[in-house]
Amino acid sequence: MSKTEGKILVVDDDVDVLSTAKMFLKQHFSVVQVDQHPENIPKLLAQDNFDLILLDMNFSKGDNDGEEGLFWLNKILEINPGAVVILITAYGEVDLAVKAIKNGAVDFVLKPWKNEKLLATINSSLKLSRSKKEVEQLKNTQKKLTEEGNRPYQEFVGNSPAIQRVFDLIDKVAATDANVLILGENGTGKELVARALHRKSLRKNNIFISVDLGAISETLFETELFGHVKGAFTDAKENRPGSFELASGGSIFLDEIGNLSLPLQAKLLTVIQNREVKRVGANRKTSVDIRLICATNLPLYEMVETDEFRQDLLYRINTVEIRLPSxxxxxxxxxxxxxxxxxxxxxxxxxxxxxxxxxxxxxxxxxxxxxxxxxxxxxxxxxxxxxxxxxxxxxxFPLGPTQPVKNVAQEIMTLEDMEQKFIREALERNLGNVSKTAKELGLTRTALYRRLNKHGL
Incomplete structure (x- = not known):
């Protein structure tokens, strides 16, 4: 008999009840965990993501008012608002069980239970829970798809050998789930490459999420990418999945990854390695299934040398590199x-x-x-x-100068022409090393990159 994929937690102070429940449920579900002490619940929920929790209503001998059960029900829903909880109650406590359902429990079972009735209740509750999660995921995905659909997007155009080499590489890589790093100057079409990779992949019928890391502040990074739970901070009025959860099953494009600070690089690396995210304010992690595509106009290899970018993160994101021509x-x-x-x-x-x-x-x-x-x-x-x-x-077309202006006697250079010539000569002296060139010119690396982009160097 095949087992249903699901993690069940049973909390009851009666050892016989726990033994009976585990023996029976193990026949039907992949993971069954039991615990005699309700005070372990917060730790258990932090360690694992249970699909359903069976919770006794009374734990202290002589008590039958159900208050302990209600207390731990509220605690579970506080930790995980989406938890599926079924109450275990005695015959005379049905009114209490009904009250518990109003407080957020999904259903209740009477003990001693009949195995067939218990199994039917659990399966029904799991189906309801999964349906709710699917509806919520569809709503969030549809919202994101609408946002993405409203963004301007044009086809990639070109017949030159330089761009054809890019197309060939896209064709070779797209069908795999390899992490791709796209390198190129601003305006070369890095997002178009990312979308082409997704469109030609096995994930093409699922969502493509684009995230501009350069536009996200340090304080909003985690909630934007990993999501948050209700009450995690002042304005967190509802549970919200982050971009990684929304992209699960599809592709996520992290643009301007070179702009991340080292602390944020560390957080991103953990998620990429484990394929798990933890929402801000949550106690448990959620698995995500994503195809990762990153892009930047910054020289990540030089940034690794100057300790501005983590080498281990670079190795994670550049299984395949695509360099876009200017x-x-x-x-x-x-x-x-x-x-x-x-x-x-x-x-x-x-x-x-x-x-x-x-x-x-x-x-x-x-x-x-x-x-x-x-x-x-x-x-x-x-x-x-x-x-x-x-x-x-x-x-x-009011553009800048197309070429140097000359007369018969001499070449007349503008200040911009002179700056371009000066920077080019400094680069040549330093064999193209940007860090050394910036130091010689008395500029920061960022300031030099702006001038390099400006002059097309």
């Missing part, structure tokens, strides 16, 4: 991207039959695009908005 490295894709965004924004702003002349495309191909595809997208949208006829010209 738009400067795939300029042959610019005409395709321009047409793609032109089609989108022509429809959005109801400006049909818009065209762009070849002179404008040539100008856009010469520009360095420090903001990559995202900057190009915004430039096309702005041009569509500002256009007055059916033709978009170079003047509709």
């Amino acid at each position: 738009l400067r490295e795939r300029k042959e894709d610019i005409p395709l991207l321009i047409q793609h965004f032109l089609d989108i924004y022509s429809k959005k702003y109801k400006k049909n039959n818009l065209r762009i002349d070849q002179g404008s495309i040539s100008k856009l191909k010469k520009y360095q695009w420090p903001g990559n595809v995202r900057e190009l997208q915004h430039a096309v949208e702005r041009a569509v908005i500002l256009s007055t006829g059916n033709q978009i010209s170079a003047g509709d």
Whole structure:
């Protein structure tokens, strides 16, 4: 006879009752634990996640008012508001059992019980509990899916060899559950890669959760990612699952992972290693089944050397690495991207039959695009908005300089050109080591990275 997957806890002061219950229930459920002392309940709930608890209503000899049972029922629900509790009561205490149900118990059984009746009550209660959890999970998942669906998302576009190599890697990795780290400058499409991995995976019919770690404060990190229970803090008015629980069965994308402080990196590492989360204020952990995808524009390997990023966390998240090329490295894709965004924004702003002349495309191909595809997208949208006829010209794209300005006598350099040249030479002297370059220039690493992005270095 196959057993039902479920963890049952029986708490009763009568040793014979415990022995009988364990002997019978072990035949039907995978785990049955018994305890004679109700004061052990908090410790037991902290150690394990029970699917159902059978609780006696009276523990002290001579007492039959049920107050002890009500006390421990309230304590259980305080620790775990979603706990499924069935009361064990004597025949004359039915009114007390009804009162207990009003206080949050699911059902009650009379002792001495009939095994068939006990089994039916437990199975019925477990089904009810699972149905409630599924409904709650569906509500939370639907809410998250609606939020994600309202976010702008465009297809990945490109035929260049550089982007084709990315597509090939996505195809090879997607069907596995390997952790993936996506590296690339801002605006290169790291989230698009993450979504493509999910869309081509075996989890494609389940949820994809995207979390911008750079936008979450230290104080909200745990509740956003791991959730909280009602009453965990002042504004915690209801139980709330975190992003990891919501993503269970699907994929979770942690963007800007390089921005996490070392203490938060440690907490994230524990969850990734154990595939378990503990909500803020909870006493038990919840297992999660997720496909992990991370991304950053920061140099994690150099950050490991300077103790800014944990090496063990880096090894956990980069089973496979996907490096995205900048738009400067795939300029042959610019005409395709321009047409793609032109089609989108022509429809959005109801400006049909818009065209762009070849002179404008040539100008856009010469520009360095420090903001990559995202900057190009915004430039096309702005041009569509500002256009007055059916033709978009170079003047509709107010971009920065496309190349150095020269006269016959000498090259005239702007301050920005000089800064770019100065930084490039410092990088060459230091063999590309950002930390050494920043030190030589008297800049922080963050300040230097901003300038590198600005100049497309």
